Amino acid sequence: MFTVYNVMKILLLRLPINSACKIASVGGMVSSKFYFEWLVRYPPLGLLYYGALLKQKGHTVKLLDGELMGYTINHITALAKQFNPDIIFSSVNIYNPQFEFETLKVLKDTLRCHIIARGHFPRLYPEETIVNKQIDFALTGKGFHSVIDITDAIEKKVPFENVKGIIYTDNGNIIKTANEEAFNFDTIPFPARELIDNSVCTTALSKYDTFTTMTASIGCPYSCTYCVDRYIPYQTRSIENVIAEIEECINKLSIKEIMFLDSTFTIDRNWCMHFCNEIIKRKLTFAWAIRTRADLVDDELLATFAKSGCISIHYGIESGNEQILQNLHRNMSLSQIKTAIELTIQKGMEVLGFFMIGNEGETTETVHDTMRFAQSLPLHFAQFNVVFPMPPSDTYERVKKKFGVDIWLEAYKGKNIPPDSCKPPNSTLSLKGLDYFANKAYLMFYLRPKQLWRLLTFKYAPYIAIRIFKILLIHIKQYFKRLSITPSSK
Ligand code: SF4
CATH class of the missing domain: 3.40.50.2300 (Response regulator)
Incomplete structure (x- = not known):
């Protein structure tokens, strides 16, 4: 009808x-x-x-x-x-x-x-x-x-x-009411990017104007204990559909750089190879970046990524201790991580590593293992996050069971939360200690002569300097734009 x-x-x-x-x-x-x-x-x-x-x-x-x-x-x-x-x-x-x-x-x-x-x-x-x-x-x-x-x-x-x-x-x-039905990504229209000023979208590590984000798949079939994306059924869009959105971005909005926000971009290797070959075949000129696991890349795949315009890969590394990786159900080894990062660098791409401080079973020694491992890798950038139990992850459910409180609800209601419930149940470090170690990890990673030299001589160093200046300009422009808005009389 x-x-x-x-x-x-x-x-x-x-x-x-x-x-x-x-x-x-x-x-x-x-x-x-x-x-x-x-x-x-x-x-x-x-x-x-x-x-x-x-x-x-x-x-x-x-x-x-x-x-x-x-x-x-x-x-x-x-x-x-x-x-x-x-x-x-x-x-x-x-x-x-x-x-x-x-x-x-x-x-x-x-x-x-x-x-x-x-x-x-x-x-x-x-x-x-x-x-x-x-x-x-x-x-x-x-x-x-x-x-x-x-x-x-x-x-x-x-x-x-x-x-x-x-x-x-x-x-x-x-x-x-009843849950809404599952959706097929390919049947949904492309995001209406014309509704926003795309020139204000960027990241400190973007290289080009104009930047946007995109999603080629959702969910993840892995089972890391702290993760929330694993509860979303894995679904990939068709290559034609993603390519059509990329073409729309390039042709209508002059987009030059795309960050794919997929939880794990390289789950389907075959899909990735065909996707890259389609970009090459159609001569689509844009830079792109992805997030993935280190055990889901190989020499040929990385070479094809680089050839088709991928300039940056963000790897979830999480810990530099094998036992902690096992506790998190990561199912990968430190040597696999090292190999993947070295291969990515060899292909001329930028590499960012995500680490977590305060993992399941974390001790002072394992935190130091993570710091040492981060420093041993030829990473361009590293991000050290303090772990918070996120609903509905396994970690969160165990915290809820152990302390009998839902920390997010308690925080919402303005109640005092037991500090120990804001971290995985079997981490022996205090919250203050975790913050201290995260900050220390940053300082020890970035303030090394070797790392400073790596960043200074990095082919994208000038781009990043320009980007930081551009973000400052965006803020100045927005400040004046906000001044022109007549405040509400309410
Ligand atoms: S952490 Fe990454 S690999 Fe693990 S389940 Fe989540 S999205 Fe998948």
Whole structure:
């Protein structure tokens, strides 16, 4: 049957990162706010997918990105008032839900519109989300079907119980509908990147303007204990579909660099080889980067990656101790990691290694093993994260069982959390100790003459210097742009 959709005004919202955000330690030495505003300025890909789906149905869509544009609640309220939306879809992050709910309350009090929460927090804690009166609905899944169905139901004023993948209240009763159906990535339109200023998207390690992110697959079939992506069924897009999105990015938006955000890009070696050969065959000129496991690359694959424009590989290394790698169910050896990194460097690509401090069974000795291992590798960059148990990982479930508290919920409610529950159950180091070691790991890795020389003589060193200057310019430009926004009278 042919469905007629009427035009609604829909605002997609990514709220700014709260500077008081507590239990999110990204990168050890830097705050989450600094990390996302200065180092990793990714576009809001999930919201851009919603934008594409809603535009396809004829709705008028606007996106406000508080994170990338540095907007305060006053800026967001003023801009939202000008647009006067019928519906707001807002991300609610697990890191600072309290702040985001407060911000959405201000919007609800100012604008007479439906507010729909989506993202990590509503997916993990739907009941806790919907008890906030300013939230009319929350999406309990990825939302690629629900976003259209709920918009249609609001527009046509039909009952909501048939919309899958939502939670709402009716006469004080919480109604949670059936889960939304699985989606086929190839049937979803490409993210509506035209909704944002792509020139403000970049990372401290990007080489070219203009930059964007993309996803060629979701989920992961491995079973690392701390990981949340393993619970998402692995699904790859077709090569034709990914190539078509790349061509759209190059031709319509002059994108020159793409970071693939797949959890593990090289799971399907055959897919990767065909993908690279298609890039070469079509003479697509763009730089790209991926994240993967060190045991899923080989000489031929890396050579093909480099030939087709891959300039950087980010490896999840996590620890320099074999026993810790076993505790994490990583199923790979230190020698495999070393070989993969050396091969990647040989092919002329940049290499970044991710390490975790505070792993399952971590001791002072194993942390030092990790520091020593990081320094023994010819890495260009290393990132040392302090481990936080993330729901619904194994680590998180064991912490919850051991301490009888859900740390994320307790933090959301503003309660005091037992410090030991913010780290894996069998780590003997204190939280303070973990921070100390993460910072020490950075200093010992980067402040070595050998590493400084490696970075200074690295072929991309001038690009990175230019990039840092450009990020500064973005912030200056945005400062003046924000000045031109008339504050909301509310
Ligand atoms: S950590 Fe990486 S390899 Fe392990 S399950 Fe998660 S995505 Fe897969």
